[in-house]
Amino acid sequence: MDINSKSIIKNSNITVKFFYENTRDRFGLKLISEEVGFEREILDQNLHRPGLALAGFVELFSSKRVQLFGNTEMRFIEQLDDNKKLHSLERLFKFDIPCLVISNGNSPTKEMLHLSEKYKIPIFMTDAPTTKTIYLLSDFLDDQFAPRLSMHGSFVDVYGVGMLFVGKSGVGKSEVALDLVERGHRLVADDVVIITKKGEGILMGAGTDLVKHFMEVRGIGIIDVRSMFGVRAIRFQKRLEVVIDLEIWDMDTEYTRTGLDDSTQDIMGIKIPYVKLPIVPGKNITVISEIIALNYLLKHYGYDAPKVFRDKLSAKIKEKNRTTKRTIDYFEHDFE
Amino acid sequence: MLEKKVVIVNDAGLHTRPAATIVKLAAKYKSDLFIIKDGLEINGKSIIGVMTLAAEKGSELILRFDGEDEEQAAEEIIDYFKRGFDEM
Numbered sequence: 112m113d114i115n116s117k118s119i120i121k122n123s124n125i126t127v128k129f130f131y132e133n134t135r136d137r138f139g140l141k142l143i144s145e146e147v148g149f150e151r152e153i154l155d156q157n158l159h160r161p162g163l164a165l166a167g168f169v170e171l172f173s174s175k176r177v178q179l180f181g182n183t184e185m186r187f188i189e190q191l192d193d194n195k196k197l198h199s200l201e202r203l204f205k206f207d208i209p210c211l212v213i214s215n216g217n218s219p220t221k222e223m224l225h226l227s228e229k230y231k232i233p234i235f236m237t238d239a240p241t242t243k244t245i246y247l248l249s250d251f252l253d254d255q256f257a258p259r260l261s262m263h264g265s266f267v268d269v270y271g272v273g274m275l276f277v278g279k280s281g282v283g284k285s286e287v288a289l290d291l292v293e294r295g296h297r298l299v300a301d302d303v304v305i306i307t308k309k310g311e312g313i314l315m316g317a318g319t320d321l322v323k324h325f326m327e328v329r330g331i332g333i334i335d336v337r338s339m340f341g342v343r344a345i346r347f348q349k350r351l352e353v354v355i356d357l358e359i360w361d362m363d364t365e366y367t368r369t370g371l372d373d374s375t376q377d378i379m380g381i382k383i384p385y386v387k388l389p390i391v392p393g394k395n396i397t398v399i400s401e402i403i404a405l406n407y408l409l410k411h412y413g414y415d416a417p418k419v420f421r422d423k424l425s426a427k428i429k430e431k432n433r434t435t436k437r438t439i440d441y442f443e444h445d446f447e
Numbered sequence: 448m449l450e451k452k453v454v455i456v457n458d459a460g461l462h463t464r465p466a467a468t469i470v471k472l473a474a475k476y477k478s479d480l481f482i483i484k485d486g487l488e489i490n491g492k493s494i495i496g497v498m499t500l501a502a503e504k505g506s507e508l509i510l511r512f513d514g515e516d517e518e519q520a521a522e523e524i525i526d527y528f529k530r531g532f533d534e535m
Contacts (some may be wrong), residue, residue, distance in 0.1 A: 120486035263490035280474070280492035302495035303487075319499050327494050 119379060121258045124152040127210045127233060130177070130252075134235075138247045140212070143219055144227035144234040151232070153177060153209045156256035158245055160184065165199050174206035177248065181241035185217040197222045204230045212237065214244040258379055259307040265326075266299040266316045266349065267291045269404040273316060273349035275304060276400075278357035282390065285326050287357070289336075290397040297346045298336050301326035306351060308379045314351040353384045353407055355400065360389035370406075370417040449512040449521050454505065457531035461502035465532035470494045472524050478514025480524065491524075 128149040134140040159176040162184055188196055204226040211227070213219055213236040219227075227234050237244055264277040265288035276284040285301055292298050300318030309315045318324065324337040324345045337345050354376045358364075366389055367374070376385035386403055390396065409416065427433065455461055461469075473480040473491045480491030482500060484507075489496035491510070502508060508528075512521045527533075 118483065118486070118488035261488050263493060263496065280490060302493045303489055303499045321501055322495055322499050325495060333495070 156252040272404040476520035
């Protein structure tokens, strides 16, 4: 399977309006200035505490970031005399900064409100402590600026393992997903799966807002899994943990036999366990998928069946005077 | 691989009926078809995929054909776009 790196999308900016609307209810951000500069753009996912800029050092000032005023910044301004207050703050406002956030329940000074009006830069405040504000806002901004990718496949939560089925059109991805749903597993998305890189080493998958849990079954048409199977059959998001590549069995392809070498698939720089699964008549892909999920869980909890078997074999080879024995040496009289 | 830009010209945009036709046309060929709109890339052989684009009149799409019969596939499918999905 090849993933086209060209199709990775990354937000290059979000507007202050979007930022405010999404953080208002989640993190309790309040608008404290007039409603100005909402069309301003945030171009960087990091926050900046402008302590040094306030003190006068603006050479490396990260003006494209959301500026966070914690206790330190506010106390610093408050102890300046009125003239210096305005001067020091104006130095900051003259840069094209997107917006100001004041944390820890501090109130803006009258100079800040005046400059907000003058330069059309909005000021928000929150009662949350500064470190918590940094954590919450960074996480939100990281997510907004995270690289994402749309993939063609079916994404299902099988025993809590996020499995993405990929493969050619018509190979039966949706049918496997439907079969898994029927057996009590949960559909995340079918056909179009948006994969987002969340933090280091984590990929999250979700559907699109339009499609949600609709799917197409060839020969039937479009069905709605949520209406049909209810809320227990779906979920909105899931971490991507295993990629299963379905393909019609090919004589010339080598499929894994022992499972000792783990193949992985690189998606946006993150290696995800990858299984190439040949489809042959009489093979129940759904059951195999459940087995893959259980095997993944076993490995996750420290039991790796191929390795355990390998070690047993090595021990056996070292044994002297050995013969192939039955599991039970003597059946006694228990013929069950 | 072949990449072509197309514009939606009919008033109703890329709704269910043309989406179904595109998928049918694409399925006739061995080549893969990918459609890209505003960075969202979908498989042109999947009806849900094509409808996900929700492409309105005037929107620009990039069609990417890849495979042995890409030329013929491109010709037929692009022609269908140009005809405004026979709704003009």
